[in-house]
Amino acid sequence: MVKIVTWNVNSIRMRTARVRALLERHAPDVLCLQEVKAADDAFPSQELVETGYRSEVYGQPGRNGVALVSRESLTDVVRGFPGDPLPDQARVLSGTLRGLRVVTVYVVNGKAVGTPEYDVKLRWLDALVAWLSAGHDPDDPLIVLGDFNVAPDDRDVHDPDRWRGSNLCSDPERRRIGALLEWGLVDLLRLHDPGPGPFTWWDYRDGAFHRGLGLRLDLALGTRPVAERCRSVTVDRDERKPTFGEGKPSDHAPVIVTLA
């Protein structure tokens, strides 16, 4: 079995105690982190070593930042990807565990439809699709996990009519996710759960978590060989509760994937 967890932590420094607790609770082989929001040398590697994990970090000061935390060493670790239109932003990190290529991504947020930031998001997604499809084989074992900042379809939205056409749910973004699926990736959660829901993100504002106003933005996409091995995909919703664990929660909940 291989267990992989992905979680947008919204600052590793604010979430170190919760990350350690999560490693002990789920005992994953790999934990993918997004929005680490720290430079490499500010990542709490030693605190995670104490729980039995080593870290590969692609960070930058203050924003973005991704990491792969694992018990075994990963091989062929690569920071970023060729053709990235935002090469100064730390958003993609790849490594191999026992023949499985693991890619973690933190997709551009996009702010709002019609803004320059939204156009950058679409171009960045185009580059991600181009790199994955040109540089990989859909018959090889590959899993892409992270915060895609896109709710793939209406089942992933608490109120699809209210969100339709807005950033995180708009058709152009959804078409980019669709392009990944057409290339050969499978939305692993939907193998096991027809929806609607579950959600993985709730805005900090408006009491959104308490009111159930969530989206599914955190995805695990696998090639066919990975989909055939996939036994479960679940969301650790407890982790989003303010009363759960030490300190404050991230605005995202972790997604747990198990492969045979």
Added chain:
DNA sequence: ATGTCACTTTACAAGTGA
């Protein structure tokens, strides 16, 4: 109900990004 959180800096308050 734009009601939060975490980052940064011309830092002890305000702007940015999500």
